[in-house]
Amino acid sequence: MIGRLHGQLLEKKPPLIVIDVHGVGYELEASMNTLLALPAPGETVRLYTHLSVREDAHLLYGFIDETERRLFRELIRISGVGPRLALAILSGMDRQQFMKSVMEDDTKTLTRLPGVGKKTAERLIIEMRDRFKHWPEFEQMEQGVEEAELPLESDNHADAEAALIALGYKPTEAARMLSGLDTAQSTEALIKAALSDRLAGGDMRSSKGRAS
Secondary structure (H helix, E strand, C coil), rough: CCCCEEEEEEEECCCCCEEECCEEEEEEEEEEHHHHHHCCCCCEEEEEEEEEEEECEEEEEECHHHHHHHHHHHCCCCCCCHHHHHHHHHHCCHHHHHHHHHHCCCCCCCHCCCCHHHHHHHHHHHHHHHCCCEEEEEEHHHHCCCCCCCCCCCCCHHHHHHHHHHCCCHHHHHHHHHEEEEECCCCCHHHHHHHHHHCCCCCCCHHHCCCC
């Protein structure tokens, strides 16, 4: 079982990253929240991992911290939620937003995530609410304590669209989500802005994200 990797970041092309560990290149899939927290290629990184073993492939997933990995593992225990959908959930919102949606029975926000229908959203709320009760972050949120957002990094518009498609959005939907955003922004910034707008109902654009 591969539990953690420490090495040089070789490639970062959402949702895939490649890490060199003593000459061996490990390819991992990561959530956008993890990708946004990573440094530029060439820097040293340390990621927690989850290995998914299938008949046709061994797939490795990377996480910026143990809490994100724990949430991923809790999600894939839910009926109908596989690794790809769990990664899409972690990419579409940070864990504080997800916990808030669960606490408030907010199926409307959850169904804005790719692959999450009403029944899946209801199942997520029912099953995750009991599990969250023992999480320190959940207790802090109930007391009104919020966590700082993750930092942004760099890349390009076509890669952002490809990443959204890889997360489960249809090509036309991905293009619409990115329309009107400043193409000079990094790939990660574009994806974050598009996902934030999607989460808000598609009606909001920050002044920083508008095309000039």
